Amino acid sequence: MTLGIAQLIAAYVVLAALLAGLNIFSTLSWLAKALLLIATSAAYLVLYFSFPPLLGWPSGEDLPKRFGLIAVYVQEPDRITGAKGSVFFWVTDKSSSTNVPRAYLLDYDPELHARAREARAKLQKNVPQVGEAVSGDELDLAKMGKPGEERQGAKSHKYTVKFFDAAPEAPPSKTAEMPAPTDDGAAPPPP
Amino acid sequence: MNWGMIGIIFAYLMLALLLFVLLTRTRWSWTIKGLAIVGVGLLMYSTVVSYSPLIGWPTGIKLPKRFNLIGIHVDEPNKNTQAKGTIYLWLTDMEQQIGKNIPRAYKIPYTPALHNKLNEASKKLRKNLPQLGEMELVRNAVTGRLEVDLQFFDMPDPLFPEK
Numbered sequence: 060m061t062l063g064i065a066q067l068i069a070a071y072v073v074l075a076a077l078l079a080g081l082n083i084f085s086t087l088s089w090l091a092k093a094l095l096l097i098a099t100s101a102a103y104l105v106l107y108f109s110f111p112p113l114l115g116w117p118s119g120e121d122l123p124k125r126f127g128l129i130a131v132y133v134q135e136p137d138r139i140t141g142a143k144g145s146v147f148f149w150v151t152d153k154s155s156s157t158n159v160p161r162a163y164l165l166d167y168d169p170e171l172h173a174r175a176r177e178a179r180a181k182l183q184k185n186v187p188q189v190g191e192a193v194s195g196d197e198l199d200l201a202k203m204g205k206p207g208e209e210r211q212g213a214k215s216h217k218y219t220v221k222f223f224d225a226a227p228e229a230p231p232s233k234t235a236e237m238p239a240p241t242d243d244g245a246a247p248p249p250p
Numbered sequence: 251m252n253w254g255m256i257g258i259i260f261a262y263l264m265l266a267l268l269l270f271v272l273l274t275r276t277r278w279s280w281t282i283k284g285l286a287i288v289g290v291g292l293l294m295y296s297t298v299v300s301y302s303p304l305i306g307w308p309t310g311i312k313l314p315k316r317f318n319l320i321g322i323h324v325d326e327p328n329k330n331t332q333a334k335g336t337i338y339l340w341l342t343d344m345e346q347q348i349g350k351n352i353p354r355a356y357k358i359p360y361t362p363a364l365h366n367k368l369n370e371a372s373k374k375l376r377k378n379l380p381q382l383g384e385m386e387l388v389r390n391a392v393t394g395r396l397e398v399d400l401q402f403f404d405m406p407d408p409l410f411p412e413k
Contacts, residue, residue, distance in 0.1 A: 073293055074261075077268040077286070085275040095268065102264040109257025110304070111311050115354040118306030130321025130340050132353045147353055149321045149340045160323045160338055161306040162355045183376040 071106070074099060117147050117164035122192035122220060126150035128182065129160050131175045136167055146171050148220075150190065171220060178222035187225035258301075262294060308355035312385075313398065314343040318405065319381040320353050322368050327360055335360025337368065341383065358398045371402040380405035 078099045082092050129149045136144035144167030151160050165171065178188045269290050273283050320340045327335035337358050342351035358364070371381045381402045388399045 069293060073290065074265055074268065077265070077272060077290075080278075081268060081272055081276065084278065085271065086277070087271070087275050095271070098264060099268070102261045105257045106261045109255075109261070111309060113255070113301075113304065114307060115309035115311070115356060116305060116352065118302065120302055120306070129323050132320050132340075132342075149323075149353070149355065151323075158325055159307065160321075160340070160355065162340065162353065163306060183378065185376070 071103065074102065115162070117162035119164050122148065122150065122163050122165075122190065123152040123154060124192055125153040126190045126192070127153060127225070128178055128188040128190050128222065130182075131179045133172055133175060134167070135172070143167060146175055148175075148190070153189070165220070174220065174222055181222075181224065188222045189225045190220055190222050192220050265290060265294070306355070308338050308357040310357055313339070313356055313358070313383075313400075314341070314345060315385055316344040317341040317383045317385070318344060318351070319371055319375065319383045319402065322372050322375075324360070324365055324368065326365070337364055339368075339383075344382070361397065364398070364400060367400055367402060374402075374404065382406070 078095060081087065081095060085092070087095075126148075127150060129151065131149075132147040134142070134145045134147075136142060146165045146167055148163045148165070149160050150163065151158055178190070181188055269286060272278070272286060276283075318341055320342065322340075323338040325333070325336045325338070327333060337360050339356045339358070340353050341356065342353050346352070371383070374381055382405045384401045384403070386399050386401075387396045389395070390397050
């Protein structure tokens with residue numbers, strides 16, 4: 060259970076508690092109390108059906124520190140419409156026990172696009188890609204060698220994503236149990 | 251703003267209305283009323299903050315009828331854990347405007363037939379052949395349940411205007 064779901068359940072409980080308190084302790088007429096009850100029940104139903112439309116869309120949160128890259132989708136900036144562009148990643152978190160992929164959205168950056176394009180090319184050649192997202196200070200090389208006034212802001216807090224070929228999976232241990240021989244005495248198939 | 255956000259805002263308004271009625275129409279002490287104000291305020295704030303962790307995960311709602319397939323991830327069934335398996339798809343809806351199509355993640359129950367079709371589609375994606383998917387619900391002859399069936403085609407070439 061994620062924190063988000065727990066908070067939403069808490070919202071339902073608070074709503075029910077407030078309604079119970081009003082019905083028992085307020086000076087409202089029974090008609091008003093009944094209308095409040097109906098309106099609160101409608102709010103429950105509306106909340107219940109409101110969450111599915113929110114799911115599935117990419118998140119603006121930071122990428123996991125290490126992740127397995129599944130797919131990349133890029134929307135380049137468009138000068139005509141003024142769209143700034145975005146880079147979307149679909150990844151699995153290497154630090155999490157769950158294998159459920161999550162979609163992320165990052166602002167378009169030509170460097171990021173180039174790296175993502177290379178990673179996608181490797182994925183197409185069946186080379187699994189691991190990504191690392193690092194947030195840290197980077198030196199803006201374009202401002203090197205310039206006078207002091209122009210160098211202000213040369214160190215920018217930049218969020219960088221890099222990709223590596225995933226390490227090949229280790230072969231199964233030789234000490235693992237071997238399957239029993241088949242009834243006809245033939246050798247068992249290799250694991 | 252989509253219907254999801256509108257629904258959540260409606261629920262918040264209901265909460266605010268209930269709090270308002272509690273403050274004006276009950277004989278509770280102001281200590282309790284003050285605690286109710288703080289409690290509801292904290293709850294609204296924490297719900298807004300907790301909204302982010304819900305976003306990005308695949309949804310189980312119905313797939314679009316026609317879509318552009320971007321990514322596939324399959325969790326096969328596991329006899330040891332008794333997991334039934336899940337298929338995750340990342341795609342854009344063909345009904346969305348070009349340039350505004352944002353990929354969305356979906357999950358559907360695993361079936362071997364779907365897995366085979368997705369394997370073929372995946373091979374074509376790796377060869378840089380965009381895949382157009384079509385979804386329809388078909389009734390399983392054995393179980394009688396409606397199941398998702400997908401068909402994949404190579405995306406047709408775009409039509410360019412004549413010179």
